[in-house]
Amino acid sequence: MEMTSLSNVSVLKFGGTSVKNLARIAHVCQIIDTARKAGPVLVVVSAMGDTTDYLIKLATQVSHTPDQRELDLLLSTGEQISITLVTMMLKSMGIKARSYTAYQVGIFTESVHSKARIVDINTDSLHKAFAENEVAVVAGFQGVTTEGDITTLGRGGSDTTAVALSAAIGARYCDIYTDVDGIFTADPNVVAGARRLTEVSYDEVVEMARLGAQVIHPRAVELARQYKVTLRVRNTFKPDDPGTTIDGGKNMEIYRSVSGVAIDKDQSVVAIMDVPDRPGIAGAIMRALAEKNIVIDMIMQSYQPKLGLNNITFTVSQADLDQTISLLTAQKEELGASIVEADPDIAKVSLIGAGMAHQPGIAARLFTILGDASINIKMIATSEMNLTCVISKVDAEKAVRIIHEAFELDKV
């Protein structure tokens, strides 16, 4: 994907809740109408409301493991429906507009189903639309292979579509319209004092998103960081509110070392016990999972030197748990491992901040806070920008509240 020079195009992405019925689509079209007064507009839309979930349910009624190529073609109808309705509505308001599926634009992906990555975008038709003063309404979440097969980009893929298109056309802004006011120091539904951030860096958002703050997909933010696309997370129902701007975070260091606390209840712990201490074993396990496109998150290995055995522990999303267990159980003997165990009743609680790595006292404070509240820590992982603890799922919300308070995240 080549990045063209910065144009005056605005990219507006609307999620499923923003287009869940015709009244909401009418509201979204008002926002588009306002935006187009400032220059050409490209709109990316998700499927209406719960359409994608409904279609997945339909497919799994046909087969527990529906064919992935067919599933992608099925799911792509969700966005195909919403682009046509948004475009019809714009045209009925007298606004020039035109819808585009992924193959009509030329959003080319690798030949992988359900989690394809974008390889190239042909911007010819979009530039033609802008030149003709037409709003281009593009289907999110979908792509096409060079062989003409429809692919999907995985959950949250519409955010990725919007950022990739922004990069390809050099958009001024990529506005991600959603049903919240922006990015908060913690989930406002859990922590009453959670504060909306007005500006945040790509790195911090990637950490927050990856760790479960479900405002914007981390892949999309990573892509935005790579192509320097300025993102704005805005509330569809408060179109005058500026939301949270996500960019390089030039002023970051001066104003905070801890920017938020995130919670992720969608993970499960998987443990493979008593694996022989032989080179290449961990790699073989991870390769088998990678081949099925199963993303593993935290991974750690503990060594029992006297026995010459390792325990390998990692987390996977709940959706991938069954497949992970059956894959590993099938390989257990080959690996020489004794037991494969899973614990789905866990949560990951993470403290995020760009300045954290250079302040070792923060980890000590975090562990003390949790210990004082009698919350047992099962696993710990750290990176440049986050400190993550795996705890019992029942303790998750309490943990977030006490951490938010103790680190004074409610104060600027």
Place this chain on the structure above:
Amino acid sequence: MEMTSLSNVSVLKFGGTSVKNLARIAHVCQIIDTARKAGPVLVVVSAMGDTTDYLIKLATQVSHTPDQRELDLLLSTGEQISITLVTMMLKSMGIKARSYTAYQVGIFTESVHSKARIVDINTDSLHKAFAENEVAVVAGFQGVTTEGDITTLGRGGSDTTAVALSAAIGARYCDIYTDVDGIFTADPNVVAGARRLTEVSYDEVVEMARLGAQVIHPRAVELARQYKVTLRVRNTFKPDDPGTTIDGGKNMEIYRSVSGVAIDKDQSVVAIMDVPDRPGIAGAIMRALAEKNIVIDMIMQSYQPKLGLNNITFTVSQADLDQTISLLTAQKEELGASIVEADPDIAKVSLIGAGMAHQPGIAARLFTILGDASINIKMIATSEMNLTCVISKVDAEKAVRIIHEAFELDKV
């Protein structure tokens, strides 16, 4: 479209009622599984149940006159959903299969929305599927322009897709699976003694279908006649029943002069009164309607020589009535006409038979039968193969019953 030499491929087309839920799709897949034992199979499917009507309703909630390009892209999702579910089901049964949208096959149409005609079909991907022993599951009703826009073929378009594909690959048979046993001498819901025909000619079916016997779309039968595709109309729920075979009708002349009676309640009469008797007037009116893709059916002109004025009367489908009236009303002064009138409460009753034109007594018998039953005839039209009367809608079913009985259509 070139016709290739006759292959051993069977084409099976399943309408909306045959795939309206997953249980029915499973049943359809059993029929496909049986068919593939005799050679390669190409399947054409319609949208599930009332999906198309639902999508049209959604679009008209956005706008009374939804953009036609967007509407076609919206409607095409209906068949896109059914091809993926049928293919998933086949694969879950261990049958190699692959779905194809119109653009994936390359079913090219003219650049007209909502009623596009097929121009060319690229059979490369289908031949590849057959060579790989894969069932090809193709979306009916849709096409693509050379510019990549999605078009639809109009109501009944899936039949047309099936016949066009049959012609392009030189299929042995094109089986049209539906929810009735075949083609009858009259609607069995109206006439208790209606008899199923085992063989019928293209010409007779075109007349029957055009005149309202809603078993198979007349466009599809015309295409089948042109490319000599043998059609079989079969009941999805009686897969062992041979249904009605539609072909050149070689034995036609010997076995009947009257083959059926059809009824069409979807027409309205439109009359333009007192049009000046000037060359080109009728052409101007018809051109204006043709530009909006409004199909006019029966047309007649009566002349009042003393006044130098004509009355032009024709029928259009109920769906086109409002637009026809507003078009003609706008042109009334320009045409010099005095009144535009419409009567939606009519029905067309038609007697169909290949041998009819050469037996003048049939018309006299028909008019006598209707007159004896006190049914007033408003318009009469005849052709080589049919005799049509426009009567009041309230008399329609009674008329069909008495005609069916009087012409002894219940007897072989």
